Amino acid sequence: RALLWEAGGGGRAAGGDIRLGSAPRLALEPLGGKREALEALGGKREALEALGGKREALEALGGKREALEALGGKREARACARLRAAVRVPTVSREGPGAADEVALLRFGRLLREEFPAVFESELVTHDLVANFSHLLTVRGADGGRTPYMLTAHLDVVPAPDYGWDVPPFSGEIHQGYIYGRGTIDDKHSLMAILEALELLLQRGFVPQRTFYIGIGHDEEIGGDKGARNIAKVLESRGVKLDFLLDEGMVILDGVVPGLQIPVAVVGVSEKGSLMLRLRVRTETGHSSMPAKESCIGILSAAITRLESNPLPQQFGSGPERALFEYLSPQFNFPMRVVTSNLWLFGPIFSWVLGQKPTTNALIRTTTAVTEFHAGVKPNVVAPLAEATVNYRIHPAQSVSEVLRLTEEIIADDRVELEVLSSMEPLPISPFDESATGYWTISKSITDTFPDIVSAPGLCIANTDTRHYQKLTSALYRFTPVWNKLEDIPRYHGVNERISLQNYKQTIHFYFNLMQNADQEEPLIKHFHTEDL
Numbered sequence: 001r002a003l004l005w006e007a008g009g010g011g012r013a014a015g016g017d018i019r020l021g022s023a024p025r026l027a028l029e030p031l032g033g034k035r036e037a038l039e040a041l042g043g044k045r046e047a048l049e050a051l052g053g054k055r056e057a058l059e060a061l062g063g064k065r066e067a068l069e070a071l072g073g074k075r076e077a078r079a080c081a082r083l084r085a086a087v088r089v090p091t092v093s094r095e096g097p098g099a100a101d102e103v104a105l106l107r108f109g110r111l112l113r114e115e116f117p118a119v120f121e122s123e124l125v126t127h128d129l130v131a132n133f134s135h136l137l138t139v140r141g142a143d144g145g146r147t148p149y150m151l152t153a154h155l156d157v158v159p160a161p162d163y164g165w166d167v168p169p170f171s172g173e174i175h176q177g178y179i180y181g182r183g184t185i186d187d188k189h190s191l192m193a194i195l196e197a198l199e200l201l202l203q204r205g206f207v208p209q210r211t212f213y214i215g216i217g218h219d220e221e222i223g224g225d226k227g228a229r230n231i232a233k234v235l236e237s238r239g240v241k242l243d244f245l246l247d248e249g250m251v252i253l254d255g256v257v258p259g260l261q262i263p264v265a266v267v268g269v270s271e272k273g274s275l276m277l278r279l280r281v282r283t284e285t286g287h288s289s290m291p292a293k294e295s296c297i298g299i300l301s302a303a304i305t306r307l308e309s310n311p312l313p314q315q316f317g318s319g320p321e322r323a324l325f326e327y328l329s330p331q332f333n334f335p336m337r338v339v340t341s342n343l344w345l346f347g348p349i350f351s352w353v354l355g356q357k358p359t360t361n362a363l364i365r366t367t368t369a370v371t372e373f374h375a376g377v378k379p380n381v382v383a384p385l386a387e388a389t390v391n392y393r394i395h396p397a398q399s400v401s402e403v404l405r406l407t408e409e410i411i412a413d414d415r416v417e418l419e420v421l422s423s424m425e426p427l428p429i430s431p432f433d434e435s436a437t438g439y440w441t442i443s444k445s446i447t448d449t450f451p452d453i454v455s456a457p458g459l460c461i462a463n464t465d466t467r468h469y470q471k472l473t474s475a476l477y478r479f480t481p482v483w484n485k486l487e488d489i490p491r492y493h494g495v496n497e498r499i500s501l502q503n504y505k506q507t508i509h510f511y512f513n514l515m516q517n518a519d520q521e522e523p524l525i526k527h528f529h530t531e532d533l
């Protein structure tokens with residue numbers, strides 16, 4: 001197997017018809033070891049032998065750069081076309097019975113089967129359709145004694161009204177080196193990249209040592225109660241235990257952390273809890289010519305103003321955010337390095353700094369977001385009812401009941417009714433010490449893919465499907481290698497969601513590395529290279 005990979009991935013392992021000797025390998029090396037180079041030469045050992053090695057091969061291809069330009073990118077172009085096709089299927093999650101676009105969900109399932117034949121036809125892979133639209137793939141490893149692991153992603157997306165987009169959100173258009181569209185960073189990019197990596201590995205005859213699962217939920221954006229929850233149940237009923245699980249979540253941050261010189265890949269080792277609260281005020285309705293002193297709209301607005309002007313207390317230091325800054329301390333610029341290496345002293349001031357921006361504020365406290373407000377029926381009718389929704393994301397140092405209690409204290413008005421729509425406690429902290437094989441497998445795969453960045457454990461500020469897999473493992477990690485500058489953060493669930501072609505290729509490389517690193521007994525050993533892809 002090593003020979004095939006060393007040869008630049010040019011060998012066709014499954015067919016077994018090509019084994020590269022030393023002279024042809026010399027010919028491939030200056031071409032960057034591209035499989036496409038071999039294909040261009042007819043895919044035949046004889047073709048290479050006929051060329052006799054490096055000089056002739058280069059001459060025949062017109063030189064390295066030209067050859068790469070002409071040949072390179074074919075595979076990437078196909079991968080890019082597949083992601084664009086995935087974006088064009090509008091798998092929008094909507095709450096309520098009959099709200100899901102079942103036609104789109106089924107179409108998406110067909111697209112996966114058509115685009116990844118090596119995966120869906122492999123004897124190593126078993127496919128289960130779960131809850132009609134979710135997918136569970138089992139990739140059987142050669143060593144049944146090793147504990148399996150799992151990769152998860154979701155195929156649904158949040159709605160995307162056309163307004164504000166530079167290109168239609170379900171067009172998958174390419175614009176200045178980026179694929180645009182809903183799902184390109186949340187989360188069709190990781191779903192498609194996982195399958196691209198597996199497709200490629202299977203085409204090359206890769207047989208994993210350990211079994212792994214790929215779970216693809218279809219309703220993550222509305223809580224995953226049908227998709228991920230049932231995928232987990234299937235695995236539980238089979239008695240499966242996982243070594244670790246990797247889902248979407250945190251990302252690569254470039255220029256987002258104040259004072260940090262280099263980009264950092266944050267691996268979410270815990271996840272904030274959530275509380276969706278409905279606030280409701282009812283008052284007497286009637287003719288608007290004779291209004292009472294206070295309206296339900298005024299009362300509710302005042303309550304909301306109190307919530308927004310009284311953020312819940314900062315919790316810096318009592319959750320995994322502290323580990324993030326301790327890990328990163330050597331990478332900070334001068335004053336920040338002193339601050340982050342002496343958090344016992346500077347913790348309070350540093351916490352204040354983090355609290356000034358929404359992105360970093362989300363790390364240090366339970367956040368309060370007023371997301372909906374409805375009231376009134378007609379311009380000349382006193383409103384009978386005003387309702388608002390508040391979404392708290394709960395810091396791991398707090399609980400749902402504590403947040404409820406604080407909310408009542410802050411509102412301090414019995415006329416405001418509170419109804420819990422849904423709630424979830426923060427998730428436990430997954431291991432990231434030296435013996436945490438899952439964490440280090442992910443960390444090594446990040447380094448293999450992005451040699452110039454650091455990775456660190458951190459808190460996932462949004463919610464994921466991982467909550468459903470807690471019975472299978474306590475090693476839950478949340479990361480996809482999307483490269484974000486500060487201005488990219490609002491693209492999540494916002495307008496102009498996009499991924500660069502380069503970043504999508506890196507995403508495929510990340511999972512390609514991960515699937516091999518996960519097989520290593522010792523995850524810190526470096527092996528095959530993605531330059532060969």
Ligand SMILES: CCCCCCCC/C=C\CCCCCCCC(=O)N[C@@H](CC(N)=O)C(=O)O
Pocket residue numbers: 186220221222223224248249250251253256257359360363461462463464465484489492
């Ligand atoms: C020093 C570190 C600064 C931290 C900055 C944080 C920047 C975060 C950047 C990107 C966040 C990307 C989040 C992607 C995961 C999104 C998952 C999601 O949308 N979940 C939904 C649905 C659900 N499962 O509940 C949600 O509402 O959370």
Ligand SMILES: [Zn+2]
Pocket residue numbers: 154186187220248
């Ligand atoms: Zn997502």
Ligand SMILES: [Zn+2]
Pocket residue numbers: 158186221493
């Ligand atoms: Zn999302």
